[in-house]
Amino acid sequence: MNDLAGRHIVLGLTGGIACYKAAELCRGFVKEGATVQVVMTEASEQFITPVTMQALSGRTVYTSQWDPREPNNMPHINLSRQADAIVIAPCSADFMARLVHGRADELLSLMCLARPIAQVPLLIAPAMNREMWAHPATQRNMAQLAADGATILGVGSGFQACGETGDGRMLEPEELLEDIVAFFQPKVLSGRKVVITAGPTFEALDPIRGITNHSSGKMGFAIARAAREAGADVAIVAGPVSVPTPRGVRRVDVKSARDMLAATQAEVPQADIFIAAAAVADWRPVTESDQKIKKDGSGSAPTVAFTENPDILATVAKGERARSGALFCVGFAAESHDLVKHAKAKRERKDIPLLVGNIGPLTFGQDDNQMLLVDAQGTTELPRASKIACARRLVAEIARRLPRT
Ligand code: CTP
Numbered sequence: 001m002n003d004l005a006g007r008h009i010v011l012g013l014t015g016g017i018a019c020y021k022a023a024e025l026c027r028g029f030v031k032e033g034a035t036v037q038v039v040m041t042e043a044s045e046q047f048i049t050p051v052t053m054q055a056l057s058g059r060t061v062y063t064s065q066w067d068p069r070e071p072n073n074m075p076h077i078n079l080s081r082q083a084d085a086i087v088i089a090p091c092s093a094d095f096m097a098r099l100v101h102g103r104a105d106e107l108l109s110l111m112c113l114a115r116p117i118a119q120v121p122l123l124i125a126p127a128m129n130r131e132m133w134a135h136p137a138t139q140r141n142m143a144q145l146a147a148d149g150a151t152i153l154g155v156g157s158g159f160q161a162c163g164e165t166g167d168g169r170m171l172e173p174e175e176l177l178e179d180i181v182a183f184f185q186p187k188v189l190s191g192r193k194v195v196i197t198a199g200p201t202f203e204a205l206d207p208i209r210g211i212t213n214h215s216s217g218k219m220g221f222a223i224a225r226a227a228r229e230a231g232a233d234v235a236i237v238a239g240p241v242s243v244p245t246p247r248g249v250r251r252v253d254v255k256s257a258r259d260m261l262a263a264t265q266a267e268v269p270q271a272d273i274f275i276a277a278a279a280v281a282d283w284r285p286v287t288e289s290d291q292k293i294k295k296d297g298s299g300s301a302p303t304v305a306f307t308e309n310p311d312i313l314a315t316v317a318k319g320e321r322a323r324s325g326a327l328f329c330v331g332f333a334a335e336s337h338d339l340v341k342h343a344k345a346k347r348e349r350k351d352i353p354l355l356v357g358n359i360g361p362l363t364f365g366q367d368d369n370q371m372l373l374v375d376a377q378g379t380t381e382l383p384r385a386s387k388i389a390c391a392r393r394l395v396a397e398i399a400r401r402l403p404r405t
Pocket of ligand 1: 257279281284309312331332346
């Protein structure tokens, strides 16, 4: 993935044990295609060396405002003018206080103060002991930094290096990376609520067995991530899958189609967009045995009778909000052949404004996908791409079809 291709990030380190995580974050930025310029405070050098950060970023590290390498001797100006973002990770309690007061007596705080505030965003990943984090002074400083235009990336919770347990840990590098990639995405769904179904359903035969399918949930989860990146409030109603929940997405786990319908109906009354990406089982066994169905020794297999499951998408699309146009419904069609014909027919049958068609065997469990968009105007074939790239494109396509608020 190259989610930060072409971006130049200035990564600032301040004094804290979480500096060891900054090494991994730096690697993550580079892997995603960014160039990284590391700037370190004197205190941070107690925790990690500039040599490590130089090796990982591929650039010499700046530690002093008097760095003679800069012909004009103004690293605070030069470094901040080149940046697409300044990320302070870890940001100590002391450094937050320094930023609040506009202190400028060492390179990193000087550079933050000198940055063109409208063009160069400042992102802060606090890291400190739980008491320091909870202290009114820190909370006040955080609120002031946000009011001054900084983005606070939040903190993690759990076991701390000091031996105490609570809030204040720096987020893990992969969490920070996900949030920083999200930060750069266009906020085309800002203020919207999105509900997504994802994964297969599991229709129980008995306490041990059931009927399910090969859906991995990856596409639905990628859409959830892309919608959250676009600024939406996102809930995902997920069948049994082992995909990690994207940052900032609320997940409701369900098993059967009927559970999925109930959970979805609880979410959609507040939603603006409903995306049915789940591979819902069309049928379920008529009866679910309380006990394991045992072999009876006769050699004959039991007969299982099936009944049709509710169609979640069709039910939601027929609801009041969808009829009034307040809920924009998107369906998926996984077909094995004649994709255009089946996808067009399915969109009309389900009476929805947008349907995404794909060839099931070519997408189930894969990391990439090829989508065919079908709306009232016709069909658009999109190029094969990673599921997250497809999801971002789908989010953009949905956003431009929404009624203006
Ligand atoms: N869907 C749903 N509830 C169901 C079945 C399907 O919400 N019980 C949704 C899927 O999430 C998808 C769309 O409907 O967005 C299409 O599902 P699919 O199973 O491919 O279509 P069907 O209507 O079942 O048609 P067919 O079995 O003839 O392909």
